Amino acid sequence: MVGGGPRPLTAAPRLAAAGRRGPGDTSRHRPPPGSRRHFVRAAAGAERVWEPRGGSWALPCAAMPSSPLRVAVVCSSNQNRSMEAHNILSKRGFSVRSFGTGTHVKLPGPAPDKPNVYDFKTTYDQMYNDLLRKDKELYTQNGILHMLDRNKRIKPRPERFQNCKDVFDLILTCEERVYDQVVEDLNSREQETCQPVHVINVDIQDNHEEATLGAFLICELCQCIQHTEDMENEIDELLQEFEEKSGRTFLHTVCFY
Secondary structure, eight states, X not given: OTTSOOOOOOOOOOOOSSSOOOTTOSSTTOOOTTOXXXXXXXOOOOOOOOEEETTEEEOSOOSOOSSOOEEEEEXXXXXXXXXXHHHHHHHTTOEEEEEEOSSSEEEOOSSTTOOEEEOTTSOHHHHHHHHHHHHHHHHHHTSHHHHHHHHHHHOSSOOBGGGOOOOOSEEEESSHHHHHHHHHHHHHSOOOSOOEEEXXXXXXXXSHHHXXXXXXXXXXXXXXXXXXXXXXXXXXXXXXXXXHHHOOOEEEEEEEO
């Protein structure tokens, strides 16, 4: 749908604890010596208590710690997947921002080869009114107007990750192509503080139903990471737990500001 259409999820073998990559590719992001990109080492076995809840798992902690993680969620056009996660994380008390990585914002049009293309400076309200004028019935039926109405209640306009210089503790991407773009951008910046930022990808198909399911998975992951006693040493083990229970492959690397 948004940003070039969905990428189907495929079954993948278990990733190695270090250098977490996708199926059949263990070297694509492996850095040369001295590179600023580092992969998290295998985590020391830190015992955690899990409790089943509605078919999923969550840490038994209820309240958010006093200092929430600074989280960014990134998809291609900052419309569907990243905004659904932004919405849910914000309601759970996280300090969250959302972004796209594309050169333009793309929304479905009357045909697959005729998307609606906007600049990132275009507000959600302007997009809403434009599509309302073009074909109210079509864009109501396919859920785009509802999505844009949700978006404009969260923030004025889409934002491009490459233009943001804010610092985050955790960046979550919704497809591998976006993950690659985020990592490439972070590693192209001049290193200043050496503060680590964990970049994690989970593939989420670009439709409304999968965006909702993916957003709850991202929120659950963020809550579990928030409650780790030692994020740097426990995150790999935590991601392995999530891979096993969700059946999805997570990519993970660490960049530095």
